[in-house]
Amino acid sequence: MTKTKVLNWLQKNTMVLILVLVFAFFAWQTGGKILNPQNITNLISQNAYVFILATGMLLCILTGGNIDLSVGSVVCFTGAIGALLMAGGMNMWLAVVVMLLIGLAIGAFQAYWIAYVRVPPFITTLAGMLIFRGLSNVALNGRTQSISDQMFKDIFGGGATCYIPDPFGGEGLNVLCLIVGLAVCVVYLVMVVRNRINRVKKGYEVKPLTAVVLRSVVIVAAVMFFTISLSRYKGIPTALLWVAVVICVYAYITSKTTIGRHLYAVGGNEKATKLSGINTKKVYFFAYANMGFLAALAGVxxxxxxxxxxxxxxxxxxxxxxxxxFIGGASAYGGVGTVPGVIVGAVLMGVINLGMSVMGIDQNFQKVVKGGVLLAAVVFDVLSKRDDS
Structure with missing residues (x-):
């Protein structure tokens, strides 16, 4: 492998290597506590919102490095409405639908100003952040609204029984979890092989077989480690199902659909995209309306x-x-980024959160560390773009 290829490989996999190093660092500092099955489960349950919001945020960033500052407030507002509706006796499923519709309406409201009136996304969503945070306080009257519906908590990731039941009744290990993990590995390997065969048939360039095998071994090992850890605790948390659905759907949208290609095109060169006949206003509208919908799901x-x-x-x-x-490889200039990359970034953020919590580090210092990691990721992106030019 030439020096150039090595450097390219390192550039593409920098954040994966950093994730491994950070995980190893916290495993050392916590005496292995972060590797406990319960902590691995908490990594998903406590950071499910990061995976969902980051997936939606990626679509906004793809349009040109734009962001949505209102998502935290939308999470709070839709959650407040849902809790109040269920406290008033509304069926939980109907309350969830109302929450999702409210989130979609908020996203569409902000998307209209961004896409058609051309108000900068930063200003529009900053206003939304203030508006919906204020409305959340108004709706709840500054108080806490408890939720007593156990089925709601179980299905959407809260409560002590929010895990998929194991029909096989394994002792010590959740057999269903192991089966699902093995199935995921098999599906992944089949997709890798099929993709390589198709590219060879069409005469496209393919990566060296050694690199593909090494990458596949690492991914399968990571999936099985994660699966075994879950199976040693209580199995598959229901929050993981919702995260998996979102990741799969949006990975398909960004890589296999027309609107996905349009998102990358707008971020790459909006003027050229518009001149080619693509309605860029609809692309912006889709990205921000979708962000509101996913913020509502995160609120649930x-x-x-x-x-x-x-x-x-x-x-x-x-x-x-x-x-x-940004940690997962999305470009600050737009047009670059993938859902798998976002997963890496979200896991890294989750590992940092969990590791420092296990170590008992003050939350204020946790913010300092996360801010530094974010700055480093964007600096790396900017410098790599400068080198390419």
Whole structure:
């Protein structure tokens, strides 16, 4: 492998290597406590909102490095409305639908000003952040609204029984979890092989077989480690199902659909995209309306995990989502970024959160560390673009 290829490989996999090093660092500092099955489960349950919000934030960033500052407030507002509706006797499923519709309406409201009136996204979503944080306080009257519906908490990731039941009744290990993990590995390997065969048939350039095998071994090992850790605790948390659905759907949208290609095109060169006949206003509208919908879903998961709604919920969520995107390889200039990259960024943010919590580090210092990691990721992106030019 030539020096250029090595450097390219390192550039593409920098954040993965950093994730491994950070995980190893916290494993050392915590005496291995971060590797406990319960902590691995908490990594998903406590950071489910990061995965969902970061996936939606990626679409906004792809349009040209734009962000949505209102998502934390939208999480809080939709969660407050949902908790109040369920406290008033509304069926939980109907309350969830209302929450999602409210989130979509908020996203569409902001998307209209951004896409058609051309108000800068930063200003529009900053206004939304203030408006919906204020409305959350008004709706809850500054108080906490508890949620007593156990089925809601179980289905959306809250409560002690929010895990998929194991029909095989394994002792010590959750057999269902192991089966799902093995199935994921098999599907992944089949997709890798099929993709390589198709590229060879069409005469496209393919990566060296050694690199593909090494990458596949690492991914399969990571999935199985994660699966075994979950199976040693209580199995698959329901929050993981919602995260998996969002990741799969949006990975498909960004890589296999027309609107996905349009998002990358707008971020790459909006003027050229518009001249080619693509309605860039609809692309912007889709990105921000979609962000509102996913913020509402994150609101559902948040109040389910906390078993309540409070005016302070969602505070700082937008920073975690933005950080996960940029750490995961999304470009500050737009047009570059993938859902798998966002997953890496979200996991890294989650590991930092969990590791410092296990170590008992003050939350204020945690913010300092996350801010430094975010700055380093963006600096790396800027410098790599400068080198390419």
């Amino acid at each position: 998961l948040t109040i389910a995990r906390m078993a309540s709604a409070q005016p302070t919920y969602g505070d700082g969520y937008e920073m975690d989502a933005i950080g996960a995107c």
